[in-house]
Amino acid sequence: MEHYFSKKPTSIPKDNTIQYRYNSIDFKFITSSSVFSKKKVDKGTNLLIKESKIAQKAKILDIGCGYGPVGIVLSRIHPETQITMSDINERAISLAKKNLKLNNTGAAIVKSGLYDNIEGKFDIILSNPPQSAGKKLCFKLIEESIKHLNKNGSLQLVARHNKGGKDLSKKMEEIFGNLKTLGRQSGYHVYYSEKKIMPLIISAK
Numbered sequence: 001m002e003h004y005f006s007k008k009p010t011s012i013p014k015d016n017t018i019q020y021r022y023n024s025i026d027f028k029f030i031t032s033s034s035v036f037s038k039k040k041v042d043k044g045t046n047l048l049i050k051e052s053k054i055a056q057k058a059k060i061l062d063i064g065c066g067y068g069p070v071g072i073v074l075s076r077i078h079p080e081t082q083i084t085m086s087d088i089n090e091r092a093i094s095l096a097k098k099n100l101k102l103n104n105t106g107a108a109i110v111k112s113g114l115y116d117n118i119e120g121k122f123d124i125i126l127s128n129p130p131q132s133a134g135k136k137l138c139f140k141l142i143e144e145s146i147k148h149l150n151k152n153g154s155l156q157l158v159a160r161h162n163k164g165g166k167d168l169s170k171k172m173e174e175i176f177g178n179l180k181t182l183g184r185q186s187g188y189h190v191y192y193s194e195k196k197i198m199p200l201i202i203s204a205k
Contacts, residue, residue, distance in 0.1 A: 035092045036066045044128045044188045048158040051183030051190040058123040068096035075105045083107040121150045128158050142171045149195045161189045
């Protein structure tokens, strides 16, 4: 069975255009078969867009971007940010490129399985992780994120709390040593962990 996290979807593309409105701005997204949430922007993604904590001029990685709603919306409402969007699904990557043009905004797009082709470090990593791909992959996304974050950078992740999100939040707290919830709605939570650097303690002589 083909999933939205397949590298090379073989299903016949069935394109569709959906509408999305945020902050009084109207967006259009071309979606298709074998991509995540093709009929509408899903509740988790909507909550992540709404509740994400975005600093001015932040360098952002939208990992598992799908057809691009998170990165595209944030690039419009936070034009001073520098956004990279990534996905393993070639069809999703193609749609994300089309949707950037359709919504008259810009971002870098990289085809990558998790962090395989991701270069540099970021101030923020955002994700609506592919829980259908299994807990092991989602845990890896969390575990490896800290290596791709700048000092005081954050991982911001959305998941259904009682459908695997609780385990993901515990893993975030284990890896980062801190965790808070930025927002919640319809069973979804946006979890936030920050890469904190411990101060150097110099003993008195």
